[in-house]
Amino acid sequence: MTIKVRIPQPLQKLTDGKGLIEASASDVKSLIDELEGKFPGIKDRICDQTGKIRRFINIYVNEEDIRFLQGETTSLKDGYEVSIVPAIAGGK
């Protein structure tokens, strides 16, 4: 099972400059743990001290914001794409 994960520019220093990572986790929460295993320090950047996804990070599974799905427990399947995007863009 392969999931494609898009890494935003600010986190690419931790992923050796890679913008696209392959993973195999079964949900978003375990995906973050899997990324932490591969790229130590990344979880600290995506999650706050309480372990929750930081409020200025949006995570999309197949282009849908996980807050419209099941949040951190949103399940992942083979071929799914996950994007981690800073919430910072905007203005009309």
Add this chain to the structure above:
Amino acid sequence: MSYIKGLKCRECGREYPKDPLFVCEYCFGSLEVNYDYDKIKERLTKEKIGSRPKNLWRYKELLPIEGEPATGLNSGFTPLVKANNLAEALGVQELYVKDDSVCHPTLSFKDRVVAVALSKAKEFGFKTVACASTGNLANSVAAQAAIARFESYVFIPADLELGKVLGTLIYAPNLVMVDGNYDDVNRLCAEIASKYNWAFVNINIRPYYAEGSKTHGFEIAEQLGWKTPDHIIVPCAGGSLITKIWKGFKEFHKLGLIASPETKIYAAQAEGCSPIVNAIKEKSDTIKPVKPKTIAKSLAIGNPADGYYAMETVRETGGWAESTTDDEIIEGIKLLAKTEGIFTETAGGVTVSVTKKLIEQGIIPKDESIVISITGNGLKTQEVIQHQIGTPIKIKPTLRSFEDEVGEI
């Protein structure tokens, strides 16, 4: 002369150089320009501002450019209209309309932020500018890119009003219509911005771009005779304008140009897209994104980037928030037109109708000064009022036909 120390994370305070950066590498908080206010205070006076041309660059020291502006020499300093007729209709004593529906060159407040963004992009040496937009920003980026001689890429959602599409295409940008809503366009653009070395005004130039919104607030304070109003009602999409108006008032105070601002600031959104208003009214700490469904497309951001700061601005100032239905938005547009002769777009309809509600609810008192922030022009969203404003009386070119159809005068 530089008044900029660098960039600083609004969340964790980490400092960064003054580069085209927009997000804290550590916590993903947004970056904000960090000014040397002591130095600005030595140089910027009311007299100096007053002696300068009537455009947004009269507050140049408080804007994040270091050279000369590349565009915007006729943008800003829009009228602050004393709205006596609307005041009478709403039963209040002192009401003003800050009218950015006549901002130069593209008739919305976006001309302010784009003037700053493109001037900064020029300083950084970018050749191409880009944006994600629901229309007003698209118009302004395309027009001002032409003025400042940039190549431009403008990304819009597929369901945009025709007026906003044509009003962009006329300036000959690369206009890309994305099959999705604004939040989809925005997400796509964030990914494009990671890959291409372009100045995306509302992404990697955002810390600079957003500062342009302060001039809307600076002008209100200057035009009121160097004081701030008791109440101001501001439309919210991404939540940046409302935040920056308040920041502008606080900066003026810090420089000794005005007394400590006691303005209450109110957030206005459409019911079909009110994540900021919902959070304020529910006294929630989190902003839940929504799927927008409203005629107020220029406010249809379901996932507002500055939502938390907008909420904090409202709470800090003791203001409140209200949303309004599509029918009320149209009534708001009509009310402003028939009382003040100002034809605003749907966002303005939201602001006017929210103001009416807040006054009726007794939240805004009738005997204090009120400013309504009007950010865009109705000529761009004519579709929404097309069947709501009557039809012309058709006659033959004869006096008889006139008197038969229109009646005796």
